[in-house]
Amino acid sequence: MNRSLDYRTDFYSLGVTLYELLTHERPFKSPDALEMVHCHIAKHPIPPHEIRPEIPKMISDILLRLMAKNAEDRYQSTIGLKRDLQRCLDDLTSAGMVSPFDIGAEDVSATFQISEKLYGRDAEISALMQAFARASSGPSELMMVAGYSGVGKSALIHEIHKPVTEKMGYFISGKFDQFQRDVPYHAFIQSVESLVTLLLSETEKRLAAWRKNISAAVGNVGKVLTDIIPNLEQIIGPQPDIPELSPVEARHRLNYVLGKFIRAICQKPHPIALVLDDLQWADSASLNLIRTLMDNPENRYLLIISAYRDNEVSPTHPALLSDLEWVTLRVDMAAVNEVIEDIRTHDTNLGESLAKLANNFDYGKILALIREYKALPGS
Ligand SMILES: Nc1ncnc2c1ncn2[C@@H]1O[C@H](COP(=O)(O)OP(=O)(O)OP(=O)(O)O)[C@@H](O)[C@H]1O
Ligand SMILES: [Mg+2]
Known part of the structure; x- marks a missing residue:
């Protein structure tokens, strides 16, 4: 809601599909559309392993990560997801159980994402x-x-x-x-x-x-x-x-x-x-x-x-x-700097260039520039 849709929306849908497949239950149930929207926004589903104890806890964690409310907290790449699932499969095949590990350790986004959050407001x-x-x-x-x-x-x-x-x-x-x-x-x-x-x-x-x-x-x-x-x-x-x-x-x-x-x-x-x-x-x-x-x-x-x-x-x-x-609302330079810092952690050169511009341009123009940049294919 109030965020653009991207491939991580599909991760959410995949999470819901797997959830139903494994637990035989939907994560949320309501005949009422508004209530359903409310659930998807605000309610956390019961972890799958609590519904069916035979589901390994790590698989349950993977599903919940797919279904995280904020796209930034979901998997960012199919490779990251595949590696985690593969590890579960390997453990199950060799030892009959999945031992705990850090999920998402090899999950890096192939594209540069600037958070769509609102800074400093x-x-x-x-x-x-x-x-x-x-x-x-x-x-x-x-x-x-x-x-x-x-x-x-x-x-x-x-x-x-x-x-x-x-x-x-x-x-x-x-x-x-x-x-x-x-x-x-x-x-x-x-x-x-x-x-x-x-x-x-x-x-x-x-x-x-x-x-x-x-x-x-x-x-x-x-x-x-x-x-x-x-x-x-x-x-x-x-x-x-x-x-x-x-x-x-x-x-x-x-x-x-x-x-x-x-x-x-x-x-x-x-x-x-x-x-x-x-x-x-x-x-x-x-x-x-x-x-x-x-x-x-x-x-x-x-x-x-x-x-x-x-x-x-x-x-x-x-x-x-x-x-x-x-x-x-007035320009909040602390927020501008926070955006630039976020970008610098992904792309040092772009961050530096924006920091220089920040002294000469106004806020709206800088943010528009960032959005233009985001919209470029492969940016
Ligand atoms: N604090 C912020 N953090 C992140 N992005 C922001 C922030 N403030 C504005 N933006 C982005 O800057 C751009 C301009 O903002 P917005 O359209 O809300 O301005 P506005 O004040 O409504 O302008 P107008 O008077 O032209 O309607 C938008 O892309 C918006 O997402
Ligand atoms: Mg406006």
Whole structure:
């Protein structure tokens, strides 16, 4: 989650397959999709040798290494895995048992991997998660992440996707677009679309409960929403026609229904982290909706996190929300140096070159450069 997929994802799948093959059980069981995602992210499977004592402990360790939560902690190469399995086989053939050894001792990655972790943002992540914890049991909150372009606002916000899901929350996101400023509620609409996709993967029983809640909230004007969020029809079904109103009245109606809809989807057992990225390009209707959602203490179980470029001149935006909580991101040179140190341990020359650049370039450019480098074939 919030990490790119690579060959180590296949190691995870291989681990799960071998797990079932050897124990005759799946590592996690749940009829509920969200619960299942939660298990894969947060729960540790029972070690195979504890389910079937005839499985050698070393084989059990190898499977758990394949199924490590972080790709960095899994095997990094097929050769490393093969050597460990071969050793188990040799021991079993010669002695009928596998004696303990250090797994992964000959496991080295054939490609240069820079960790995708976020450097030096622990305090900010913790501030966002604390806000989520408060909003999970109380009135809605807004956290504004400000900083200039490339400083890591979006990267920071997406870093809480996994911990939010771990806490059984829904993480949904949308972004305002420079070229779609005349589309009202653009980022809200995208977020709701992503929520609908999540809800559609739930059990029929849960989906029926959502259908009931949402239909009750939108009443007979659900078409206001399905006109702009067509996939919502897959949950609440086709909606009856609605009376034509003047543009201003129609805007008020949409604002009202969207507010009711958001209140209906924010439920205690599944609080929502709603990301509205690139707020500098938001339309005024969206800003007003955020304000309305924040001002009514009856709105609960919702954390809105919005990223805002504070180097772009758009005087009205922050003013409207300036009394709410802001996290300002600045360049963290200690973090830049930490990235460079990490790279230096893999590739001394590249590390040295980046260290020289760090004095002349800005942070975003250095990180972009690193990512370009990573994307090169065979880099
Ligand atoms: N602390 C960090 N550790 C590792 N990578 C980072 C860090 N901060 C930013 N990055 C990387 O730098 C790049 C730029 O970050 P990001 O897109 O989050 O910036 P932004 O502030 O959202 O910019 P914009 O205002 O243009 O949307 C991304 O590739 C991101 O993963
Ligand atoms: Mg961004």
